[in-house]
Amino acid sequence: MLVSYNWLKDYVNIDDISAEDLAEKITRSGIEVEGVEVLNDGINGVVVGHVLEKEQHPNADKLNVCQVDLGKGETVQIVCGAKNVDKGQKVAVATVGAVLPGNFKIKRAKLRGEESNGMICSLQELGIGSKLVAKEFSEGIFVFPNEVEVGTDALEYLNRNDKVMELGLTPNRSDALSMLGVAYEVGAILGRDVKWPSTDYETNSEEASDYISVNVEAFEDNPLYVAKVVKNVKIGPSPLWMQGRLMAAGIRPHNNVVDITNYILLEYGQPLHAFDYDRLGSKEILVRRARKDEKITTLDDAERTLTEDHLVITNGSEPVALAGVMGGANSEVQSDTTTILLESAYFNGVTVRKASKDHGLRSEASARYEKGIDPNRTHEAAERAVALMAEYAGGEVVGGSVEVNTLKAEPAVVSTTVEKINSVLGTSITAAEVKDIFTKLKFDVTEDNGSFTVTVPTRRGDITIEEDLVEEVARLYGYDNIPTTLPVSAATPGVLTAYQAKRRKVRRYLEGAGLIQNITYSLTSDERAKQFALEDGKAIRLAMPMSEERSTLRLSLVPHLLEALQHNIARSLQANAVYEIGSVFIGKEGTVLPEEKERLAGALTGLWQQHPWQGEKKAVDFFVAKGILEGMFSMLGVNEAITYNRAEKDGLHPGRTAEILLDGESIGFIGQLHPEKLNELDLPETYVFELSLTALLGESIGEIQYEAIPRFPSISRDIALVVDRETPAGELEAVIKTTGGSLLKEVQVFDVYEGDKIDSSKKSVAFALRYYHPEHTLTDEEVTKVHTKVLQAVEEKFEAVLRS
Known part of the structure; x- marks a missing residue:
């Protein structure tokens, strides 16, 4: 229901309250106002003009040159292309400097050599939808009746200086499908009378x-x-x-x-x-x-x-x-x-x-x-x-x-008591207040010692039982005035456990990173039950499975996520990143029931970023998947306790798989699917991970310790170390960090080289090191002293040689 604010004034006095404030009060009383539209929003400078002369444009068959009186002795020339423009008409004119919907500004212009000082407007150009324009003016300008005054505000004549409230009515509130019905509602909210229109005639x-x-x-x-x-x-x-x-x-x-x-x-x-x-x-x-x-x-x-x-x-x-x-x-x-x-x-x-x-x-x-x-x-x-x-x-x-x-339309008579109202609402409303609410609603009411008999007018067909009266009291009393209480039996309000709160943070983080949550079956086939499992266990088979494909409880989440990728790719979805938080079921010898453990798994393939305008595309790789996990570890505050070891696992690429450890204990893996597995599943290059969520979220962390932003400049040094090919860069980095002590703040790998410039059994790993002191500017001597210790440590530990 669209309610004109100006029209509503005919029935109830609302001069002292704005449309926006009134909309807020109506919403709080139980009828949602979905929005307030300002009809003349962004429009100004539109007046009533009088077309004194109209002549054919000398250089255009479809244009006319009009002389238009704008009032106060001002006559201007306007070029107009409307078919129905004519001498003697009173029209809406957007003057020079006027602004029309869409921030369209009217300027002086020359059209085919003829000066035009404004624009004669159609209703559509004034922001009125085409479906609302009378058919005679749907393809041309709007013509006012002769009695309008030249030079006055055209929008006022068209009732565009108005605000319209859109009511989102539920089916039971059909009484508000009329201006009088809304007036009764507003009158009840504000405690004011409703004025009915005149029906006098001869x-x-x-x-x-x-x-x-x-x-x-x-x-x-x-x-x-x-x-x-x-x-x-x-x-x-x-x-x-x-x-x-x-x-x-x-x-x-x-x-x-x-x-x-x-x-x-x-x-x-x-x-x-x-x-x-x-x-x-x-x-x-x-x-x-x-x-x-x-x-x-x-x-x-x-x-x-x-x-x-x-x-x-x-x-x-x-x-x-x-x-x-x-x-x-x-x-x-x-x-x-x-x-x-x-x-x-x-x-x-x-x-x-x-x-x-x-x-x-x-x-x-x-x-x-x-x-x-x-x-x-x-x-x-x-x-x-x-x-x-x-x-x-x-x-x-x-x-x-x-x-x-033959209609029998009698008003409903419904009774209630002040005790009933207060017991339902949890309030302490007095009988006088209840009676006043019914009176504001224009209901006939009689009271006898706290008991009310209410005669409900036929316009409110939604009120038939006692509970309806309680609702009317509640909404007019004000939902905000109803006290907030806890159930008597509850000692404390319910809250999430620390584990549940962390799990929710993990979901939000992964979805914010671009992964879509999947919820897959807990049942799989015998063949896939143990694939990618984090720990050995007996697969539990159902006694009466519905199918062989769903016959066994899963030990890993990854196989089902790969099914989801297959499904999406078969439907031409090129970018796929999914995750699941769910249970796996580990059977133990000598036990009937399996142990249920919660896991987090993800699978990524295809494009990770795509910018069509720049023609830039970035495919998913190992470090995208690893970066997502590292961001999650940082968010959970356990990043310092996480390490990665090279690993081999069935179904994963032997050179692109890592075991993830938390405080030295294995909690999962990350890696690329083996090429044979990719061919088997008909998938492009795909990366997966699975973690023990119980172990990850169960890790206790201390309070976050913040470091001051450094006030003094840092010093950077780069080193390229030649080591055996089998030496993990992570171990080199760990030794560098330990030896660098408090002055060494950042260590990053920025290059790995293997080629004809060095021995075939060797590789070069380049690190960027950044040193700074929080209390003073470092000197070259201080940095050189620590840097030398770092080089000595990697030489002793890995026989590393500084590449020249």
Whole structure:
């Protein structure tokens, strides 16, 4: 429901509260306001102009040169390409310096050699959607009525100086599908009265019964039908204020009569339909169920085949409307219509929904009938509509109305007590406060020693039981005012354990790093059960498996992640990075049940980064996978305790696999799949890891110790060490760090060389070392002393030679 802030002022005094503050209060009372749209946001400098002269552009067939009066004696020349621009019109003009939607600024310009000082605007250029623009102005500029004043704000005439609140209504709050319903809600929130619109009009001496008779065969579907007649109407545009309000509510203007019926729909929540009396074809209205395969051509010019489930309005013989959904083309109000037959009826929501669904016709009217309308507004809405037709269509209202009324609509009477309310809400609301809330809601209420008997008006059909009254008290009292309490039995609020909190951090980290969580089966085949397992164990087979593929409890998470990669790649997904946190099941000899352990595993293949604009692509490699794990270890605070050893494992590449150790104890592995395994699975280069999550998250760490940012410059030294090919670079790095002591802050490998420049059994590993002291600037002597010790240590330990 779209609610115009300016329109709402007609019914309730809200001058002292902004649209944004009002939206906040409505949301806090239980109806969510999804947004507040400022209709003239970013628009300025648009005024009403008067086209004094229009001449053909000398150098362009589709352009016109117009002389436009902007008021206050100012006349400017504007070049306009609209087909419908003409002399004598009053139009919307964006003056030089004006700003239109999209931050489009109007400047002086020359178009084909002719100066143009502004722009004559269409409604679309003023930010109004094409679907909301009247058909006559859909392909050109908008033309104002002659009575508008030249030089004044054009947006004000179009009701664009407004703010529109969008209400996200639940199905039970159909009462708020009207401006009056919203006014009652706002009045209750602010404690203010609601002003109803005027329905005063004069009638002629005739009677509506002389023009029409009404018969209803399907009383259950249509218990109330009211018909009124208005003569001598003059079809034309509706007043600008009405068009503006309809557009703000998302409805396109048509003509004064149709716009009035739509206006009442929004104002009262009561759908109406206007028939052209002279095109009706008879003096009878008969409401009945449609006959099988009966036809009707609706207002959208579509021929529809009806069934016996559909309710139709007929002229006694043929259908002229699909009840509650859409009128028929054979009785449509047109430009030559002079007599209106106005329908205001109460239709069964289930019947309307059936027709709406069967024909794919979802209308503002059908939506309200489906959710339920207030039966006591059916007469009032008809009276308001004919009053507006008399005022804005020059109509002559025929006296009386013709109706069939078998409707029994009695207000609900519901009781509750202040004790019940307080026990449910956990509050200490007094009886006086409860009575005041019901009074603000405009409910009739009587109190007897804390017991309330409430007569609920028919507009609030959602209130039928005691709990509904408790809810009304809660939301008007204010959910924020209801005290927060813990259950009596709870000594402390529940919290995550340290292990659970760390596991959640791991999930967030991995997803932030670009991996997608997978949840796979705990069951696999006998063949794959032990693949990639971290520890030896007996595979546990089910006694009655559903299939051989899901017959055995897994000992590793990796095989199923590889299945996921196969599935994705078969569907042309080139970038794949997945992880899983789940259990494996380790069977032990002599035990019936396996031991369940939690693992973390990941699998990465394809592209890791891709920048199409720069043409840059980066494939996953070992160090991408290792870097992800190192970031996780750092986040958990265990990076200093982690080391890597070269390892060999079935299914993994022998030269690109590492064992991961925590404080010297193995907790998992990382590596590239063996080429044979890749061929077997038909996968590109793929990297996997699996860790014992229990061991990793169970590691206790001390408090984080921060070091001050160094105030003094550092000194960098690079060394290239020639060592045996089999010497791990990690061992070299460990010795360098230990020997460097407190002055050596960073050690990084930046090059490894093997080639014809050195012995074939040797390799060169280059390190970048950075030294600094937190208290003073280092001297060359201090650095040289420590650096020499480092070189001596690697020479003694690995027979390393400094490469010249």
